[in-house]
Each structure stands twice: as C-alpha cells, then as structure tokens.
Amino acid sequence: MPSLSRRKVLMLAGGGIVVAAGASATAFALTRTPRRALEPWERAGAPGYEDPRMRALSFAILAPNPHNRQPWTVELVGDDGVSIGFDQSRQLPHTDPFDRQLTVGMGCFLELMVMAAAQDGYRVDLDLFPQGASPDGLTDAPVALARFVPDKGVKPDPLFAHVLARRSAKEAHDMARPVPAEALEAMLTARRHVTAAGGTVDAADLPYWRELSRKALAIEFETPRTYRESVDLFRIGKREINANPDGIELPGAPLEILKALGLFTRETALDPGSIAYRQGMAAVMAPLDTSMGFVWTVTETNDRLAQIGAGRDWVRMNLAATAAGIAFHPLSQCLQEYEEMDELYEQVHQRLAPDGGTVQMLARIGYGPAVGPTPRWPLESRIVERTAS
Numbered sequence: 001m002p003s004l005s006r007r008k009v010l011m012l013a014g015g016g017i018v019v020a021a022g023a024s025a026t027a028f029a030l031t032r033t034p035r036r037a038l039e040p041w042e043r044a045g046a047p048g049y050e051d052p053r054m055r056a057l058s059f060a061i062l063a064p065n066p067h068n069r070q071p072w073t074v075e076l077v078g079d080d081g082v083s084i085g086f087d088q089s090r091q092l093p094h095t096d097p098f099d100r101q102l103t104v105g106m107g108c109f110l111e112l113m114v115m116a117a118a119q120d121g122y123r124v125d126l127d128l129f130p131q132g133a134s135p136d137g138l139t140d141a142p143v144a145l146a147r148f149v150p151d152k153g154v155k156p157d158p159l160f161a162h163v164l165a166r167r168s169a170k171e172a173h174d175m176a177r178p179v180p181a182e183a184l185e186a187m188l189t190a191r192r193h194v195t196a197a198g199g200t201v202d203a204a205d206l207p208y209w210r211e212l213s214r215k216a217l218a219i220e221f222e223t224p225r226t227y228r229e230s231v232d233l234f235r236i237g238k239r240e241i242n243a244n245p246d247g248i249e250l251p252g253a254p255l256e257i258l259k260a261l262g263l264f265t266r267e268t269a270l271d272p273g274s275i276a277y278r279q280g281m282a283a284v285m286a287p288l289d290t291s292m293g294f295v296w297t298v299t300e301t302n303d304r305l306a307q308i309g310a311g312r313d314w315v316r317m318n319l320a321a322t323a324a325g326i327a328f329h330p331l332s333q334c335l336q337e338y339e340e341m342d343e344l345y346e347q348v349h350q351r352l353a354p355d356g357g358t359v360q361m362l363a364r365i366g367y368g369p370a371v372g373p374t375p376r377w378p379l380e381s382r383i384v385e386r387t388a389s
C-alpha cells in the first residue's frame, strides 16, 4: 500500500470521507482485485475435473447462499455417489435461527449440481435428508445423498448457460427502465418446486415494497446482535477476502485505505456514532428506493424438503433473471425469524400468504450495472473425508 497520511483523507462536514487520489493510488487500486478468491468461477467445469461429480460440484459451489457462508461439505462415495453435508460452523444464529435460509442455499447448490450433471448426460438421483432433519436446525447429518447415473434421456437445461453470469446484484436500478412483464413471467415460470411464486413490476406497488425493505433493513441494522452477525463476516480488502473467501466481501482500494487509517474497521462499523456506520447504512439503503420490481416465493409447508425446493427454484429464478438481463437482489430481512422482526414478518405473510404458508424468498429486480462475481472457497477445500455412517 502506498504511504498515505491522514492529511490525504478529507473528512467532510456532512460526514463524508474522500480519499485523495494520485498516480500511486490509481496504480494501487489496479492491484486490489482478490483474484484468488474468484478463481472457482474460472475453474468451474475445467478439464481438470474429469470425474463428472467433481465437474458438477465445481458449478454447484457457485450457488447463491445467505451471507455467502457456503455451508456445504461434499464427500465422494464409491464411484457414483456424493454425500452433501452441512457445516455447522457456518450457521447464522441471529438472522437465521432455524437454518431456514441456509437450507434454501443448500437447495440452490443441489439445483446447480443437478443442472451441471445433466450437461454431461447424467441424471442425479437425490435422497434428501436420508437420516431425517429437525425443524430446529441442521446438524452434520447428510443433507442429500446423490447418485450420478448416465442417462441418455436426460435433457440439458437452457438456464445452465447463465450459471457463470448469475449474480446477486445489489446496486441501484435504472429508474427510467421498467421491468417488462414478460421478464417477470420468465422468472416465475422458471420454477419447478415451490407451491407458489409471485411478483410485481406495477409502479403502484413499488412504494410499499421499497418502504417495507427499508424498514426491515433498518431493524437488522439497529438490532445489535443481528448487525454484529454481518459485521463479524466483513472481509475488508484483498488480503482478508483471499484469506476467507466467504461472508460479506468489501473489496477496493478506497476501503483498504480507510481500513489502514483506522477509519473503516469492524470496530468502527459497529459504532452507531461513527461515519463508517452511518455511511454503511446509507449505502445499503439507497438502492432499495430505486427498486423497479419484486419477486417472491411461498411454500405451503416450511419443512426441510420445502426449503430445499425453495432454494432449487430460487436459483432457477435468479438464472432466468440473468437470461433476461435483469438484476436480482434477494432481500431476506423481513422474512427473518427473530423477535424484533415479528411485526414485519407478520405483515408480509398477511399480504403474500394470507391463507397460510411460508414466504421463503423475496428479491428486488430491475436493470442495474454489471457486477462481478463474489468469492468462493475452492471445491477441494469443501471435500470431507468419509465418515462412518
């Protein structure tokens, strides 16, 4: 890092921070991409993965998942099996107390694995939760046993073409570009598993959903334990991201410089009186007001199988959005199961599931800027040794 004195950082009266840029700072900025953390996106489907299970898993690890925790473990069993497990050290006890969202993320993983296997002419027979599953939380018992079966009848899925381009895109939307009804329809019809899915791109509905999203995010921010859960997962700058390619990545030269100066750290971010806190909150709130549409999914039951199905469909809807050039940003706050969120949770369930059922997912959609991929642990690091079963 170039030597930068505090003098080069201007603190504005309104609380803004400006980092003075010079030639050395620009050169520095060009080196800050955490390339190692992004390598799994380049290695997906690489010729080095000769075993069809490894090829399929190399795509599965690119699945969307809450807080990018990547809770999956994999164990190759015999010549054609994979046992997919859950890593309890990756739980989110405050924002996801029953592992519902993490299970949805596991469903996203399984769907990508199945789609990738189909590309190679394999059907995947899945046995979900073969040892059962508790509604209270996931354990280290298998989430799924998968068997890869060569099958001439298996058809490639057109959505697979978008796996490497899929993102959870969290930026502001272009408010001059409404989302066409056909694009929403393409997302809703991409699903195969959940009971129901819905959405709106009607301008009259948007204020309600924007406001709800803001209120829910404010609750997560202002509830110390849920906010801390996010802050603990901050990976600030290239070195931290490469060392732990998961969680909430905050790349880029400006943040690295602020971190080096002690102005943006996990500690300052936690302090509600700090600029880091106020600007962090403003930065994540602002895009919500630009949202040009919303989509959601509802399951009749809320058992583990329903949650896996919700995940399988969620990634399909995300891929359909990618295919249509639409940015897709999950917003889980109002669906989270903790006391401070109860009122909004009830409100959204009254609106979307008045006759019962669980709203599993909600996302804002619109046209947004292109964004890059998020970090992943390499597939090899998720492989666990066979355990006695």
Ligand SMILES: Cc1cc2nc3c(=O)[nH]c(=O)nc-3n(C[C@H](O)[C@H](O)[C@H](O)COP(=O)(O)O)c2cc1C
Pocket (backbone or CB within 6 Å): 062, 063, 064, 065, 066, 067, 068, 101, 102, 104, 105, 108, 166, 167, 168, 169, 170, 329, 330, 331, 332, 333, 373, 374
């Ligand atoms: C069940 C689930 C819940 C999520 N909730 C949120 C959320 O509330 N806010 C958000 O910004 N992203 C959310 N995401 C998106 C993840 O942050 C994202 O998938 C992860 O960081 C990996 O990034 P990628 O999807 O671009 O590969 C969620 C994803 C899943 C599967």
